[in-house]
Amino acid sequence: MTMMKTARIHGFGDACVIRYDDVPRPRPGPGEVLIRVAAGSFNPTEAALRAGLLQSFFPVDLPYVLGWDVAGTVAEIGAGAKGFAVGDRVIGRLDGGGAAAEYVRAPAAVLTAAPKSIPLAHAAALPVAGLTAWQAVFEHGRVARGRRVLVNGAGGGVGGFVTQLAKHVGAEVIATAGPRSTEAVLRQGADHVVDYTARSVSAALDGPVDILLNLVPLSPQDAAALTPVVRRGGRIVSIATPIEPPADAGVSAVHLVARNDVADLGALVDLVDAGAVRIDISSSRPLSDLAEVHRLSQAGRTRGKVLIIP
Template sequence: MNRALRIHSYGDADALKIDSIAMPTPASGQVVVHVKAAGINSIDWKIRDGWLQNDFPLPLPATLGVELAGEVIEVGQDVGGFAIGDRVMGPSVGLGAYADFVAIASNTLVKTPASLTDERAAAIPVGALTAWQALFEAGELKRGQTVLIHGAAGGVGSFAVQFARRAGARVIATAQGINAGYLRGLGADEVIDYRTSSFWERAKDVDLVLDLVGGAVLANSWQVLADTGRIVSAAAPDIEAQTPAGKRGIWFQMRPDAAQLAEIVGLVDQGGVKVEVSEVAALGDATAAIERNKTGHGPGKAVILF
């Protein structure tokens, strides 16, 4: 049986159903992965709720899920470097990761090191690639610069804090006060509790703002920038329309990159980067776990165990 967590129509938590779907067959360049764990992302409920239906119209029913870890059970034509039995992890190209068996492009995957459980592996791809590319590609963050990371305790931010610190930047993080110790442990130099403080009164001359929240948080961030500073947002697709004259605002979208993911996974394997799994939910509890992603959750990332 191939269980899949799907939406048949847009709606709230009740819109998600566990269905039995056909076993996939691999196209050229694909492998079939027996999924063991899949990371929960806010895009799950943004799609479920119908927020993105105009920008990304989906044929329904649609299987949600954008990252996975598991084991290769079938190898398609023109696949190099993967064999049946390999443990693999990666972002999916598009949706579809929330199923027992998934056909996926092999060139987005990396092998999972023995040191990583499937739960921890599934918590890495989207958050880590987003953090890496937003900081160093779109953000052009350099040693000695100051970066302000909004939403620092979440799935993307937890990696961003660590990568920025490793790159020699001064890291200011915004989060709930309860997450301050966690973020200092990841390398944040300063943590601002967004519930009790106005970050724009405390952060000045910031070279890069990484916005993982959007809304008023983004709107209040322009004033903290240094003259040459920029804001990279992964949360506000309309940032460019909101950017005041004379400021730089950049919309960022993650792309799968197996070479980058392999580098990041190597750092995790060596103990240089930590992975925080906030919750491991069984597939039967996935609907509630996805809802918790929307309404507030512990630091790091929740995963579904298949």
Template sequence: MSVMKAVRIHAFGGPEVLRLEEIERPEPKIDEILIRVEAASVNPVDWKMREGSYPAVQEDDLPYVLGRDVCGTVEKVGEGVGAFRLGEAVYAFLNPRHGGYEQFVIARPEEVAPKPRLMNPVEAAAIPLAGITAWQGLFEHGGLQAGQRVLIHGGAGGVGHLAIQFAKAKGAWVATTVSGGDMEFARYLGADQVIDYESERFEEAIQPVDMVFDLVAGETQDRSFSVIKTDGILVSTLAQPDKKRATELGIRAIRYTAQPNGVQLAEISRLIDDGKVRVEIRRVYPLDQARAAQEAIMNEHNRGKIVLRVEH
């Protein structure tokens, strides 16, 4: 039996429930890919899963390996997989059945895309979940088009800083709300208007927009209704907007959960390799410090992404 290192939880709780263990290495079945993981991203959904507050992971799923996105190389493929070759550098947004905090992980072909050539494994691992979340929010659900105006709340975070770049790459006009310390960063990413939420009220600073992409929720979401044009849309990753209020204002309002999509991930790779998108890596931890990484993403101001480096 081949073994590997993995970070698992055996019970829901705080960061102390994370354990680095040796477990059996998986083998790919029909239409599955075994990825030799070089880096895994750390996302807010990871600690929500760890605490037991994310419905995709229940008591029956324990023990459970956390982590939703990885970068590595194709180690082995199951029957029916023809799109990826052994040794190919890939990255993936995993479905909740498999976690990325481990040395080898199973993925399905539709979750995987070739790694961007211009990124190293740590940078690439930071992209899939945040990138697909931004892509699907802006374009699949929001229908953002060239020439339209979008306001992105939380533009310095993992999803937000990619959303700014995606929207600009597609020809949209972009405003964003960030803290005072992140204003130059947001301008560097290409935002046309940067609003300091600590000292300004965005609804007083901005002209009406076609879309609000809400990565903050709460009061920020409530106040966003007033800046959306008739027939515009409010899209949130966190909380369902008030649909009754939206109808009264003549706008649409939705909440969504991002889904793995290798085709969209390949489109993101092309933008990266065309020099139109970069990723901000705030900190890198070794796999055995997953607890510290999760504590950081829970308790610190987040600019960009946190990544685990996976050694073999």
């Protein structure tokens, strides 16, 4: 029996519950492929899953192998799986987890060809954050040329993609970011950066925005303070705290939970290969450091996308 390394949890709790286990290498089932993992990437929501905070609406069975983002090479093809051959470079969002491992089996239907223009490992940063950004910007935010867009939380992994996609279609982008992220956010195309550690966003703006894309958790007070910056007829899209504008504000609002959409992911890959979207990797860590990555994220000490290399 061939074994492989994984990072998984046997119970919920702090980062200490992450264990590095040797388990049998899986075989692909019908409609699945086996991927030799080049990299996964860390998403802060995974820390909430590990802590047990998502069980009410995203229950998982234990033990559970972490990791939703995967980039790798097809190693084996299950019966009926179509569209790929052994050796193909692929990426995908694995809603059942499993990417924090040397190999993972995945439905062929959720995978698409990896970008050709970047290292395969770097492409692992794209699925979860990229899909969230794509749907926030285009599907719900309806960002277009000439729109004035506020990206609240542009320094995170989703924020980098949101900023680039909004600029790609010709919007004016005002981004909030801390001092550690300012240079990266400007490289990604933001027209203006507001240091939220130095002054309030509302005080920094010189007029209302058409669209607010909120990417960070907010207290009720902070959410209420942000709402007036959106003009009447404008839109709020939040991937974190739901924001409810007053009924008389004339502002629409949606709380976005991104879906797994391979067509959207393929469109993102095309933009990466066209040079329109860059993938900003802040660091790469071995699988054995995943618990430490969780700790650093919860302490607010990570920026952008962190790759996890098996």
